[in-house]
Amino acid sequence: MDFIINRKILLDALSKVSRAVSPKNPIAALIGIQFDLKSDRLILTGSDSNMSIQVTIKDNLKVNQKGAVVLNSRYILEIVRKMDSEDIHMTILDGTFTRIEGYNSKFQLNGMSSFDYPRIDFSQEGVHFTIHSFLLKEAIEQTVFATSDKETSQAYTGVNFKAQNNILDLTATDTYRLAKKTIKTDSEAIFDIIIPKKSLNELSRIIEKDEVIDVYVSDRKALFILDDTYVRSRLIEGTYPDISRLIPQTFNHTLSVDSSKLLKAVLRATLLLDEKDDYITLTMDNKQVKVSSFSQSVGSVEENIYDALFNGDPLKISFKARYLSDAIRSLNTDKVILLFVGTMRQFIIKSYDQKDNIVDYSMHLILPVRTYD
Amino acid sequence: MDFIINRKILLDALSKVSRAVSPKNPIAALIGIQFDLKSDRLILTGSDSNMSIQVTIKDNLKVNQKGAVVLNSRYILEIVRKMDSEDIHMTILDGTFTRIEGYNSKFQLNGMSSFDYPRIDFSQEGVHFTIHSFLLKEAIEQTVFATSDKETSQAYTGVNFKAQNNILDLTATDTYRLAKKTIKTDSEAIFDIIIPKKSLNELSRIIEKDEVIDVYVSDRKALFILDDTYVRSRLIEGTYPDISRLIPQTFNHTLSVDSSKLLKAVLRATLLLDEKDDYITLTMDNKQVKVSSFSQSVGSVEENIYDALFNGDPLKISFKARYLSDAIRSLNTDKVILLFVGTMRQFIIKSYDQKDNIVDYSMHLILPVRTYD
Numbered sequence: 050m051d052f053i054i055n056r057k058i059l060l061d062a063l064s065k066v067s068r069a070v071s072p073k074n075p076i077a078a079l080i081g082i083q084f085d086l087k088s089d090r091l092i093l094t095g096s097d098s099n100m101s102i103q104v105t106i107k108d109n110l111k112v113n114q115k116g117a118v119v120l121n122s123r124y125i126l127e128i129v130r131k132m133d134s135e136d137i138h139m140t141i142l143d144g145t146f147t148r149i150e151g152y153n154s155k156f157q158l159n160g161m162s163s164f165d166y167p168r169i170d171f172s173q174e175g176v177h178f179t180i181h182s183f184l185l186k187e188a189i190e191q192t193v194f195a196t197s198d199k200e201t202s203q204a205y206t207g208v209n210f211k212a213q214n215n216i217l218d219l220t221a222t223d224t225y226r227l228a229k230k231t232i233k234t235d236s237e238a239i240f241d242i243i244i245p246k247k248s249l250n251e252l253s254r255i256i257e258k259d260e261v262i263d264v265y266v267s268d269r270k271a272l273f274i275l276d277d278t279y280v281r282s283r284l285i286e287g288t289y290p291d292i293s294r295l296i297p298q299t300f301n302h303t304l305s306v307d308s309s310k311l312l313k314a315v316l317r318a319t320l321l322l323d324e325k326d327d328y329i330t331l332t333m334d335n336k337q338v339k340v341s342s343f344s345q346s347v348g349s350v351e352e353n354i355y356d357a358l359f360n361g362d363p364l365k366i367s368f369k370a371r372y373l374s375d376a377i378r379s380l381n382t383d384k385v386i387l388l389f390v391g392t393m394r395q396f397i398i399k400s401y402d403q404k405d406n407i408v409d410y411s412m413h414l415i416l417p418v419r420t421y422d
Numbered sequence: 423m424d425f426i427i428n429r430k431i432l433l434d435a436l437s438k439v440s441r442a443v444s445p446k447n448p449i450a451a452l453i454g455i456q457f458d459l460k461s462d463r464l465i466l467t468g469s470d471s472n473m474s475i476q477v478t479i480k481d482n483l484k485v486n487q488k489g490a491v492v493l494n495s496r497y498i499l500e501i502v503r504k505m506d507s508e509d510i511h512m513t514i515l516d517g518t519f520t521r522i523e524g525y526n527s528k529f530q531l532n533g534m535s536s537f538d539y540p541r542i543d544f545s546q547e548g549v550h551f552t553i554h555s556f557l558l559k560e561a562i563e564q565t566v567f568a569t570s571d572k573e574t575s576q577a578y579t580g581v582n583f584k585a586q587n588n589i590l591d592l593t594a595t596d597t598y599r600l601a602k603k604t605i606k607t608d609s610e611a612i613f614d615i616i617i618p619k620k621s622l623n624e625l626s627r628i629i630e631k632d633e634v635i636d637v638y639v640s641d642r643k644a645l646f647i648l649d650d651t652y653v654r655s656r657l658i659e660g661t662y663p664d665i666s667r668l669i670p671q672t673f674n675h676t677l678s679v680d681s682s683k684l685l686k687a688v689l690r691a692t693l694l695l696d697e698k699d700d701y702i703t704l705t706m707d708n709k710q711v712k713v714s715s716f717s718q719s720v721g722s723v724e725e726n727i728y729d730a731l732f733n734g735d736p737l738k739i740s741f742k743a744r745y746l747s748d749a750i751r752s753l754n755t756d757k758v759i760l761l762f763v764g765t766m767r768q769f770i771i772k773s774y775d776q777k778d779n780i781v782d783y784s785m786h787l788i789l790p791v792r793t794y795d
Contacts, residue, residue, distance in 0.1 A: 121720070321497055
């Protein structure tokens with residue numbers, strides 16, 4: 050292997066593929082990035098076996114001799130990041146011992162054999178559909194935070210992607226709160242899969258420009274193709290629970306309120322609380338809307354929210370503050386509406402301007418706890 | 423206690439005094455900030471018993487009723503930081519139960535009795551001298567990083583302040599490297615004290631504006647007076663070792679080099695090394711200057727430094743990279759000069775433009791290790 054490449058282009062590619070690499074992977078080769086140099090292109094691959102990222106570089110590359118090697122992800126990324134040269138010259142000196150040379154720097158790195166790197170299937174198989182990059186990025190960001198961290202129920206650690214009738218639904222829940230995003234698509238594709246949250250977080254970070262992403266869904270994997278980058282994720286096995294019956298259809302109380310005012314009041318109401326125990330109470334009637342919290346040892350907070358519009362009989366409802374602050378931030382809109390059934394029933398938050406039958410619909414559901422008295 | 427105060431002024435004062443507070447202090451009252459409201463001023467005090475900070479507020483304050491209370495440092499700081507109002511109204515409701523009220527927020531905090539707060543001696547006793555704030559800040563920043571973290575040798579965990587003959591010397595060492603700053607003063611004061619590093623770090627952070635600082639040094643404490651803020655530090659007991667004999671006076675080799683080029687080369691040379699084991703080698707003759715490192719398991723680095731001027735017989739010397747990078751950063755100058763006696767003798771780094779007999783002189787000394795071959 051012997052090639053010369055533009056430093057910034059190599060750095061950009063390494064930054065992407067290293068996102069899939071876990072530095073503590075028990076498989077030694079997977080702590081590295083695979084360099085596979087063909088006569089006309091360099092293929093870089095990083096993987097933690099659950100997710101894999103591959104970038105192909107064709108431009109600003111001069112191939113002197115084909116070859117392949119696996120180099121420690123952290124070291125090669127730092128070397129390329131910190132080198133001063135415009136171009137970088139990489140050569141295998143002996144077996145897997147690799148020289149990385151720039152204008153005034155010369156690094157020699159003990160590599161690993163490319164034969165020890167697992168073969169990763171990036172084939173374009175299964176159902177195909179396309180989606181705009183920024184729409185996918187937003188959909189991931191508006192749902193993935195609501196997934197569960199508990200490994201006991203695998204399905205909830207991922208986001209459900211369900212497509213039918215030209216509608217793509219993304220759903221995430223930890224069983225205490227739920228986030229749902231609905232997107233109208235041109236595709237006739239039908240599927241119902243669960244993608245692990247880590248894959249989606251990294252995919253979302255890699256999406257940087259406005260483009261159309263090709264997606265291939267099979268029983269074994271989801272493959273996202275962005276320009277020169279392939280992102281492959283395993284799927285979580287099993288069926289995602291049907292959550293439609295959890296979503297109330299009729300409501301007895303509504304609260305319309307400025308997002309930023311509500312968010313600030315909620316955050317202040319948690320100042321005296323432990324993060325694990327951040328329960329707050331909304332007390333609403335047609336005269337006053339109050340957010341409050343109480344801690345026996347520390348003290349209490351009471352926030353009045355002016356210019357909030359409440360409809361319905363007086364209502365008092367308690368819940369985890371972070372569920373509401375996450376939902377408000379995720380909706381990213383000037384004004385939100387909260388829809389309530391009753392004091393111990395799950396409630397809904399969505400954008401005030403949200404119509405139910407449009408291209409792009411986002412909704413959050415929160416389960417309350419027993420109200421303090 | 424009942425008063426109304428401008429929020430930003432209170433926040434600024436709380437930010438300062440809370441720097442002295444350690445949230446895990448075994449003395450409960452010291453986890454709090456003391457509010458002592460007199461008829462014409464509010465005195466805020468924070469302390470961890472080693473260092474104490476006191477701010478007095480006279481303006482933008484309306485006193486309704488005198489009183490005192492101790493409030494948890496973290497909570498009161500966060501409350502005042504996050505409130506929306508321009509003014510804040512604070513009242514003791516009952517005993518130590520305190521209300522903090524703004525435009526739309528009402529906090530009630532369980533406080534502690536001011537009688538349980540230790541009496542802290544801020545008296546202006548002992549030897550007096552003055553120093554410009556930014557000169558003191560720079561002197562601290564150029565020395566304090568070289569102190570030791572090891573509690574086994576107390577003296578080395580602080581910075582030695584030694585004044586005589588209108589000269590103030592600050593010296594810090596962990597016995598492997600040493601930083602020394604010399605300042606000419608107008609003061610005739612004579613003292614030789616050791617100030618703990620934590621006190622100096624916090625003092626340096628509090629210094630924000632160009633002013634003259636009054637300093638009082640006694641056997642028991644150093645007191646720094648900045649405008650409305652008092653910073654008091656206990657002293658480390660014992661005598662600081664005489665380090666003058668460690669500083670070589672004649673040299674056999676010198677290296678003059680661009681600071682930024684040398685720093686970048688040193689940082690790249692550590693990329694393959696553990697932080698604990700970051701030994702690099704300088705190899706110098708009158709044709710070439712090289713920085714190199716070697717790790718059996720990972721690989722090697724070689725950096726050529728162009729435009730470096732070396733005088734003397736060829737020299738190869740190894741040392742901890744961080745000692746050199748800390749020194750270069752601390753000198754904060756375009757060009758540095760390194761002065762060597764020999765391969766196993768301590769060497770000196772200072773600014774290339776440094777004259778030995780001026781108002782403000784900064785010098786670093788590094789102990790080498792046996793050179794790899």
